Amino acid sequence: MGASLDTVSRAPGIRQMPKRTHVQYAALCYRIRDGKLQLLLITSRGRKRWTLPKGWPMPGRSPAKTAAREAWEEAGVKGMVSELCVGGYTYHKRSSNRPHLALVYALEVMECDKRFPERGERKRRWVSPKRAAELVDHPELSKLLRGFRAFSRKH
Template identity: 55%
Template sequence: MIKQLPVTLPAAQKGDVRTQIAALCYRVRNGKVQVLLVTSRGAGRWIVPKGWPMHGKTPAAMAEIEAWEEGGVRGRCDGRCLGVYSYSKQIDGLAALPCLAMVYPVEVRDLARNYPEKSQRKRKWMSRKRAAKLVDEPELSRILRDFDPRVRA
């Protein structure tokens, strides 16, 4: 487990790049790695669970929280960041905000039938290759395609 410090949140300016924490939820079945994607609330695009940083929480804890809220995942994050990807987040009535998402692996131990955003999202297990084709962000696609929890750096 990597030692992490809690996040502190300074004030941000309107045009600043925003950071989000993303969870790459995975399991290994019959020797094959599968990842869990969820749909976005608005357009229904396939994404990984992600959210805004929370004051006083570590990135690993935030990845576990987002995995639970958006996908019903009960799992564990070891604290290593797999990479980052950029995208523009559309927020009602505002210009698109530039965002940078830090991706953390969350090993899925259990999937709940009921979870906070169940009525707002779909979730689906798939291969890394299929997931890489379904997401819109090229950098996230590469992270998904290259991810293998069986190989430690």
């Protein structure tokens, strides 16, 4: 199900985690509109809380490519994902007594489709980094969103 922490490289802001931690990969989806950075949040399926698209490791896919796949399935977005982990956050699921760690990968959104696999199960919302930080429930994720700066692409 989750990756072993032995396979996880050190990411900014990640503290030492218990060995039985479940690891998931999350996409921090962003775009620039009218010169302003916007971040994409989606609702979780269960409690409808605002969060990032994330999922379990996928065989044959890097963590970043896994995060990008989850961004498509859960939010209907595609784009350029960075292989560099920009941080992470810990959380607990109601269905598990083990801690979870989400490693986060930035994804510059190039396409936003109305039709995607989980469109009937989630809402999505583009917001400023400040507003995103206010909407999420996890303090570590809030800090990451507030401090996120878009990568500059060389053309």
